[in-house]
Amino acid sequence: xxxxxxxxxxxxxxxxxxxxxxxxxxxxxxxxxxxxxxxxxxxxxxxxxxxxxxxxxxxxxxxxxxxxxxxxxxxxxxxxxxxxxxxxxxxxxxxxxxxxxxxxxxxxxxxxxxxxxxxxxxxxxxxxxxxxxxxxxxxxxxxxxxxxxxxxxxxxxxxxxxxxxxxxxxxxxxxxxxxxxxxxxxxxxxxxxxxxxxxxxxxxxxxxxxxxxxxxxxxxxxxxxxxxxxxxxxxxxxxxxxxxxxxxxxxxxxxxxxxxxxxxxxxxxxxxxxxxxxxxxxxxxxxxxxxxxxxxxxxxxxxxxxxxxxxxxxxxxxxxxxxxxxxxxxxxxxxxxxxxxxxxxxxxxxxxxxxxxxxxxxxxxxxxxxxxxxxxxxxxxxx
Numbered sequence: 001x002x003x004x005x006x007x008x009x010x011x012x013x014x015x016x017x018x019x020x021x022x023x024x025x026x027x028x029x030x031x032x033x034x035x036x037x038x039x040x041x042x043x044x045x046x047x048x049x050x051x052x053x054x055x056x057x058x059x060x061x062x063x064x065x066x067x068x069x070x071x072x073x074x075x076x077x078x079x080x081x082x083x084x085x086x087x088x089x090x091x092x093x094x095x096x097x098x099x100x101x102x103x104x105x106x107x108x109x110x111x112x113x114x115x116x117x118x119x120x121x122x123x124x125x126x127x128x129x130x131x132x133x134x135x136x137x138x139x140x141x142x143x144x145x146x147x148x149x150x151x152x153x154x155x156x157x158x159x160x161x162x163x164x165x166x167x168x169x170x171x172x173x174x175x176x177x178x179x180x181x182x183x184x185x186x187x188x189x190x191x192x193x194x195x196x197x198x199x200x201x202x203x204x205x206x207x208x209x210x211x212x213x214x215x216x217x218x219x220x221x222x223x224x225x226x227x228x229x230x231x232x233x234x235x236x237x238x239x240x241x242x243x244x245x246x247x248x249x250x251x252x253x254x255x256x257x258x259x260x261x262x263x264x265x266x267x268x269x270x271x272x273x274x275x276x277x278x279x280x281x282x283x284x285x286x287x288x289x290x291x292x293x294x295x296x297x298x299x300x301x302x303x304x305x306x307x308x309x310x311x312x313x314x315x316x317x318x319x320x321x322x323x324x325x326x327x328x329x330x331x332x333x334x335x336x337x338x339x340x341x342x343x344x345x346x347x348x349x350x351x352x353x354x355x356x357x358x359x360x361x362x363x364x365x366x367x368x369x370x371x372x373x374x375x376x377x378x379x380x381x382x383x
Contacts, residue, residue, distance in 0.1 A: 263308025
């Protein structure tokens with residue numbers, strides 16, 4: 001069996017560890033967010049690992065993501081919260097996927113789907129408490145609350161949850177966090193007064209889960225922290241362990257003479273005779289072109305600089321005049337945990353002015369995912 005050219009090794013044991021960190025910090029149940037293919041880590045394996053590690057529920061953006069989890073045999077509670085007109089609410093109702101509602105139009109569509117099928121729909125109310133993105137708007141709230149309380153009383157839907165998204169959760173001491181919490185609590189009070197008290201309330205994202213346990217309510221909704229990336233870098237890593245290591249194999253080693261350029265537009269000219277290595281990873285795989293000339297990789301115990309433009313499928317590194325002891329087929333760590341001085345996804349993000357959320361979620365589908373250290377339900381029972 002041949003080795004893949006490019007591999008993302010996902011440590012499911014690290015994900016289980018990170019869930020423990022989040023649960024301990026917040027003292028709340030966990031909805032594991034596995035949207036966007038689990039931030040590039042693989043939604044189905046990560047969902048299974050998270051549930052085995054004790055996560056109570058799963059969260060995704062789109063109904064299609066939830067349906068894919070159901071098709072894989074996952075029967076845990078799943079909430080989907082981002083919908084466009086024409087979304088398949090009928091399939092969501094049929095597959096017992098909880099639909100988070102941001103408008104009366106969405107509520108009407110879910111009610112219609114439930115009436116057609118004769119199956120009660122499970123819904124969450126998403127309240128816009130200040131992010132001003134999705135969620136029921138302030139000026140629509142009173143009418144929406146009365147409407148959902150009515151269909152809840154009729155038994156067409158069961159109003160199971162109420163949620164919101166924090167705008168400044170990564171600034172733990174910002175007053176807007178507490179203001180949003182107060183607005184969410186007021187919405188819950190309105191629904192309770194109308195006879196539609198929710199079973200669960202949740203708002204805390206990764207940074208709030210780790211730094212503001214007072215915002216946890218019944219359940220936290222962590223995303224990036226579950227994958228081992230700190231959401232508040234200035235406060236440290238919280239003991240989180242990065243779950244993904246991106247590696248490749250050296251495809252080619254060759255000599256380059258002094259004065260010769262490397263890669264498109266010859267942006268790097270060899271200052272002396274040197275040896276270079278071609279690595280089969282490029283921007284189609286999630287290695288940003290903006291990292292050209294800024295990327296360092298780890299081979300064995302040594303770090304090497306990339307040179308020239310990063311291409312769609314490959315990049316080039318400078319091994320130095322002696323070749324650095326590198327041979328074709330050697331493993332190249334593009335990013336990983338950083339434990340041994342190697343590069344991290346945060347290093348990439350810092351170099352190009354973005355966040356590591358974007359880096360890991362952009363790892364392409366040519367990259368083979370490999371899973372290690374999968375937890376079992378027995379592991380969760382022992383926690």
